[in-house]
Amino acid sequence: MNAIALGLSRARYETRVYFRQGDTVFFTFLFPIVMLSIFSVAFSAAGNFGTNPDGSGGITAAAFYVPGMIAAGILLSGVQNLAVDIAVERGDGTLKRLGGTPLPVVSYFIGKIGQVLITSLAQVALLLLIARFAFNVALPTDGGKWLTFVWVYLLGIMTSAVLGIALSRIPRSGKSATAVIIPIVLVLQFISGVYLQFSQLPTWLQNVASVFPLKWMAQGMRSVFLPESFARVEQNGSWDLGLVALVLAIWLVAGLVAARFTFRWIRKDS
Amino acid sequence: MTSPESHVTVRDLRKQYGSFTALDGVSFDIERGETFALLGPNGAGKSTTIEILEGYRDRSAGEANVLGVDPQHGGLGWKARLGIVLQSSGESGNVTVKEQLSHFAGFYPNPRDVDEVIAAVGLTEKAKTRIKSLSGGQRRRVDVALGVIGRPELLFLDEPTTGFDPEARREFWELIRSLKREGTTILLTTHYLDEAAQLSDRAGVIAGGRLIDIGRIDEIGDADARTPVVRWRDQNGPHEERTTEPAGVVARLYAATGGAEPGNLEIIRPSLEDVYLGLVGAHDATATKKELA
Numbered sequence: 362m363n364a365i366a367l368g369l370s371r372a373r374y375e376t377r378v379y380f381r382q383g384d385t386v387f388f389t390f391l392f393p394i395v396m397l398s399i400f401s402v403a404f405s406a407a408g409n410f411g412t413n414p415d416g417s418g419g420i421t422a423a424a425f426y427v428p429g430m431i432a433a434g435i436l437l438s439g440v441q442n443l444a445v446d447i448a449v450e451r452g453d454g455t456l457k458r459l460g461g462t463p464l465p466v467v468s469y470f471i472g473k474i475g476q477v478l479i480t481s482l483a484q485v486a487l488l489l490l491i492a493r494f495a496f497n498v499a500l501p502t503d504g505g506k507w508l509t510f511v512w513v514y515l516l517g518i519m520t521s522a523v524l525g526i527a528l529s530r531i532p533r534s535g536k537s538a539t540a541v542i543i544p545i546v547l548v549l550q551f552i553s554g555v556y557l558q559f560s561q562l563p564t565w566l567q568n569v570a571s572v573f574p575l576k577w578m579a580q581g582m583r584s585v586f587l588p589e590s591f592a593r594v595e596q597n598g599s600w601d602l603g604l605v606a607l608v609l610a611i612w613l614v615a616g617l618v619a620a621r622f623t624f625r626w627i628r629k630d631s
Numbered sequence: 632m633t634s635p636e637s638h639v640t641v642r643d644l645r646k647q648y649g650s651f652t653a654l655d656g657v658s659f660d661i662e663r664g665e666t667f668a669l670l671g672p673n674g675a676g677k678s679t680t681i682e683i684l685e686g687y688r689d690r691s692a693g694e695a696n697v698l699g700v701d702p703q704h705g706g707l708g709w710k711a712r713l714g715i716v717l718q719s720s721g722e723s724g725n726v727t728v729k730e731q732l733s734h735f736a737g738f739y740p741n742p743r744d745v746d747e748v749i750a751a752v753g754l755t756e757k758a759k760t761r762i763k764s765l766s767g768g769q770r771r772r773v774d775v776a777l778g779v780i781g782r783p784e785l786l787f788l789d790e791p792t793t794g795f796d797p798e799a800r801r802e803f804w805e806l807i808r809s810l811k812r813e814g815t816t817i818l819l820t821t822h823y824l825d826e827a828a829q830l831s832d833r834a835g836v837i838a839g840g841r842l843i844d845i846g847r848i849d850e851i852g853d854a855d856a857r858t859p860v861v862r863w864r865d866q867n868g869p870h871e872e873r874t875t876e877p878a879g880v881v882a883r884l885y886a887a888t889g890g891a892e893p894g895n896l897e898i899i900r901p902s903l904e905d906v907y908l909g910l911v912g913a914h915d916a917t918a919t920k921k922e923l924a
Contacts, residue, residue, distance in 0.1 A: 367737065374726070374734050381725040381761075454720025458777070461685060461715035462738045463707040627687060 364465045371464075371472020376479050379442075389442045390480060393434035394488050400426045400556070401496050410558075411591055420588065423496035428582035429555040431485055435514065436546060436575050438481035439521020443473055444528035444542045451627070452535020460626025470526065470620070477522040485514070506585045509602065513581030516609045520574050523616035530623045554579045560594040567596060574612040581605040637696075638663050638785050638816040639684060644693035646679050646840075653679045655840040656693070666807070666817040668827035668848075671837035672911055677820040678718065680837065681789050684818070685715050698785055711739055714783030714815075716774050716791050724762030728754050728773055731762060732780055739781035751806050752776045753799070767794040775803070779810060786810065788819045792826060804829055824904035836907060838914040852906035860901070864894035 379385060401423035409419030450456050459469065492498040501507060528545075532538040550556060552566055553575035559567065570576040583591065584600035592599050639661035646654040654676045661667040669677045682688045683695060686702040686709075695702055700709045726734070728749060736742035749758050752772040757765060762773055771794055778786060788807075792800045800823075807830050811817065821827055827834050828848050835845040844851055858873045861880045865888075874880045877898045884893050901909075 370734065370737050374730075377730075378723075378725045382723070449723075453722050454717065455722045457687070457717060458715075458720065458722070460687070461710065461713070461717070462735065462781070463711040463740075464738045465707060 364468045365471065367464060367468035368471025369475065371468055372475025372479065375472045375476035379476055379480055385442060385446070389437045390484055392437060393430040393484065394491060396433070396556075397423065397426055397430040397488060397492065398495070400430075411588070421496065421498065423492060424498040424586070427488070427492045427498055428586040429579050431488060431514075431582045431586075432517070432553070432575060432579035433550050433555045434484045434488060435481060435517040435521050435578055436549065438484060439477050439518055439523075440525040440528060441542055441546045442480070443477060443522060443525025444531070445538045447473070447526060447529035448532040448538035448542070449535040451529070452538070456626045466624060466626075470624075473526065474519070474522045477525070478518060481518050501585060509581065510585045513578065513585070513605060513609075516606065516613065517574070517578040517581070520609050520613040520616060523613060523620045524574070527616050527619035527623060549573055549575045552576075554583075560596075571596070571608075574609055577605045577608045581609075636663050637661065638665075638698055639667075639818065640694070640696040641680070641684070642694040644680065644683065644695060645691045646676075646683065646688070647691040652840055654683075654690075657837065657840070657842045658693075659835050659842060659845055661816060661818060663816055664811070664814045665833065666811055666819060666831045668831035668834040669818065669820045669837060670824065670827055670834055670907055671820075675837045676840045677837055678789060681787055681818060681820055685713070685787055686710070711781060712784045714778040714781060714786040716778035716786070716788045718789045719767075719771060719774065719793060722762070724765075724770070727759050727761050728765075728776075729758040731773065732776055735777050736780050741782055742780050743782050745780070748776045748780050751779075751809070753802050768796060768799050771795065772799070772803070775806070779815075783815065785816045785818070788817060788821075790820055790822065792821065792823065800826065824902065824907055828903045834903075836910050838911050839918055841914075843914050844910055848903060851903065852901075852910055856906045856909045857901055860897075860899045862895065862897045862899065869895075 401421070404422035407422070408416070409421060410425040412419035447456075489500065493500055501510075528542065529538075532541040549570075552562065552570040553559070553573065554562075554570070555575070559570075559576070559579070562570070567576075580595065580600065581602065583595075584602060584605075595601065637660045639659075641660070642658050644654050644657040645652070657676070657680060659667070669680060671677050679688065683690050684697050684702055686697075686705045689703055697705070698709060698712055700706075729745065732745045732748060736745055746755075746758075749755055752775055754769060754772055754776070757769060762770060765773065771791065775788070775791055778788070792803055795803060804826070807817065807819075811830075817830075819827065819831060831848060833845065833847050834851055836843050836851065849857075855873070858875055859877045860871055860873050861877050861884075862869065862871045863884065864870070872880055881893075881896065881898070884896075
């Protein structure tokens with residue numbers, strides 16, 4: 362079998378294992394869906410977002426939170442899922458065992474990225490179904506919007522996956538993995554316009570968030586799911602899709618290089 | 632220096648961790664098809680040696696050659712010819728025995744039949760059970776099964792039977808003997824000296840990072856250590872005599888007491904365990920003397 366075929370076999374195996382772990386299914390897979398439901402219900406009485414001066418128009422809380430939760434899901438499925446998963450595998454001996462077999466590292470990566478792609482697609486589909494049918498959110502009907510969705514999603518999920526692999530080197534042990542990774546991911550969600558409305562954050566915090574990829578994923582997703590009128594409260598008064606593509610591409614390349622050059626099956630001589 | 636019949640060649644192997652010397656000049660060979668046991672107390676350097684040969688650790692000095700390759704630079708083709716059973720690990724085990732073995736079989740160019748391997752380690756009944764639900768001894772058998780699934784030419788077994796009950800150990804020995812019959816070369820570390828005596832052709836004893844003895848199982852230790860001992864008891868208390876002619880000693884005793892049966896009479900042929908404990912004890916004594924001097 363060649364490295365690609367082995368990678369696909371790994372992806373099947375990894376996906377099967379993923380859904381057998383109750384904690385990852387809850388904290389990574391269902392988390393954005395749970396959060397969307399909570400926010401939609403909690404803010405449903407507070408009136409619409411982005412209303413006209415006379416209080417008419419605007420969109421529901423559910424509709425407002427859909428793009429942010431999709432972006433959060435992309436981050437969780439890639440960064441949190443893989444960084445914790447691989448750190449745990451390094452700690453419990455899984456990687457050491459694999460490192461003693463003729464499995465190529467690239468097949469292992471393909472397996473992980475494949476697992477991220479499959480689980481994240483299922484997550485986004487479920488999120489959109491719940492938004493549409495449980496919270497009555499109108500989804501875009503314009504093909505151009507969906508095209509934007511596809512490239513922002515693919516660029517976002519690939520970037521998240523390789524960053525997850527790269528970040529898995531940081532926790533010193535499998536046991537500390539969630540304690541190290543979750544705060545990073547959580548802080549990013551708060552400053553990047555997932556839970557809090559990005560336009561209401563102080564400018565300096567917006568600038569900090571702009572260094573990291575989540576802000577751009579959320580912005581790209583807002584351009585798909587929010588009405589055009591919301592564009593004027595963005596940082597530059599527009600969706601800035603070119604910048605979204607550029608920043609995500611830079612993080613993707615940086616993540617790929619870091620993942621490729623820092624990955625080791627085991628910490629040698631520790 | 633490497634003979635074509637040698638699967639493993641180690642010369643003057645050294646491993647330094649900071650100021651701590653874990654291995655201090657270890658040399659040995661393992662011939663093709665041979666089973667070689669590496670014995671020694673905890674922390675003596677057994678696992679360091681085996682992990683250097685498996686490619687997991689880099690050596691500080693010396694030479695190592697495994698299946699014709701320097702393990703520090705072994706590629707995937709080289710790994711495909713090895714089977715590695717590490718010391719037990721704590722993987723989450725969310726797959727069944729059969730799923731795990733079928734998956735790993737896919738990594739190798741010429742794997743064994745999955746069901747046959749499951750049967751050989753005695754887990755046919757558990758094939759559809761998730762690994763995390765198995766007992767410690769059963770999980771260990773999965774480790775062994777994963778080590779042999781790729782039809783290795785050289786198999787590393789690092790304390791393979793820890794946690795086995797006596798019956799499981801005997802079944803495991805049968806499995807190893809069948810691998811041996813197929814010509815697999817085996818490097819084994821174990822704390823069970825009877826296991827080494829049962830399975831291996833030769834053994835090396837490591838203590839304090841040095842190989843303090845090496846040879847065929849029935850040759851390990853000096854001649855004195857292997858000399859049988861006659862023990863008995865009389866009115867003066869217990870007696871013990873080392874002799875190459877135990878029957879003669881007993882006959883003499885019998886004659887001397889005028890036909891009375893000596894109390895608690897025993898003739899003991901030192902087991903590998905006795906010889907081993909003697910060797911390691913002697914090494915510890917010398918090491919302590921050196922430290923004091």
